[in-house]
Amino acid sequence: MIYFDNSATTKPYKEVLHTFTKVNEQLFANPSSIHSFGGRVEKLMQQAREQVASLLHVQGKEIIFTSGGTESNNLAIKGAALRYRNRGKHLITLKIEHPSVLNAFKQLEEFGYSVTYLDVDESGKVDPAMVEKEIREDTILISIMHVNNEVGTIQPIMKISEILQRYPKVIFHVDHVQGCGKVPLEMKHSRIDLCTISAHKVHGLKGTGLLYKRDGINLSPILTGGEQEANIRSGTENVGGIASFAKALRLHFSKTENDIKKMFDIQRYLRDELEKLDEVIIHTPKADQAPHIINFSVKHFKAEVLVHALDKHEIFVSTTSACSSKQSKPSRTLLSMGVPLEIAESSLRISLSFENTLEEAKQFLQVFNTEINSLMKTMRRSK
Secondary structure (H helix, E strand, O other): EEEOOOOOOOOOOOOHHHHHHHHHHHHHOOOOOHHHHHHHHHHHHHHHHHHHHHHOOHHHHHEEEEOOHHHHHHHHHHHHHHHOOOOOEEEEEEEOOOOHHHHHHHHHOOOEEEEEEEEOOOOOOOOOHHHHHHHOOEEEEEEEEEOOOOOOOOOHHHHHHHHHHHOOOOEEEEEEOOOOOOOOOOOOOOOOEEEEEEHHHHHOOOOOOEEEEOEEEEEEOOOOOOOOHHOOOOOOOOOOHHHHHHHHHHHHHHHHHHHHHHHHHHHHHHHHHHHHOOOOEEEEOOOOOOOOOEEEEOOOOOHHHHHHHHHHHOOEEEEEEOOOOOHHHHHHHHHHHHHHHHHOEEEEEEOOOOOOHHHHHHHHHHHHHHHHHHHHHHHHHHH
């Protein structure tokens, strides 16, 4: 099997699975219970919080554990919009954001908020000057993803952060789900107020995530109840998931130091070889791109046809975002980049992990070429 769909989800590290199982077998008490067993579980959870905070170079009290990226994005966006609505009701985001961001903004529009959806250029990047141009007196929140989940474009977060130093009343949220552990992001000494990370994109388990909330920023809770997570995210904590998330982040960051060059080399090799094929159009930009994503189209073929052709060989790639792939719609990101509809409908995404190898890339290309040639012959015979 060759798994090239790591932007959708990653395979959990064995150590992560071991941690999750051990915690749920031995430390299964409710961390809110006042007995000593509950106290030991609470201590473990706080140790995990401090470990995660240390890896991100922030404070433990700035970490809110959630059920994943979607909840963290909704908590950041809706929580900030509700908390600061007395300052204004204007919000800014990009047209190419993840559905968990875009749909949160669309829901807020139903409640009377005004949203500006910014365009991107042909590389999928927003112009920081355009962000500043749209800021108004009543702007209270800007949400921009760090790394685009479909084409891998890195947004100019630090430049936008510098601009926002002049607008202290505007809350800045960054969706860091695709960039975490692969593209560095400075949170502590920047103007980033809120930041989303998901465990299952860094070889952790599905159902766990976090929201970094800079000290001094307030949010209205989306989930109310027992006042867990500093009364911002109620609900009995998933301690096994939290402890294994901390383990996954530590392991993933250690691999970043040693294996990021290997990942870039594999991506570069795939790009160079795909560019040699007349039928292939590469959408991932050559500059300011993440090391793990390469998005491309194959002329004349729908993306689903190619996914299923590769699937027969147990090679797994994707079309658009996994959260949108079953809708059979062309990529919103590619259309925003100016890619023609017919080409956008044939786009594929390869997304790597530190576990992938150059040999796997070579095997993929061999099978890919064979399948394309076979499909081309079938197409010619049908005419």
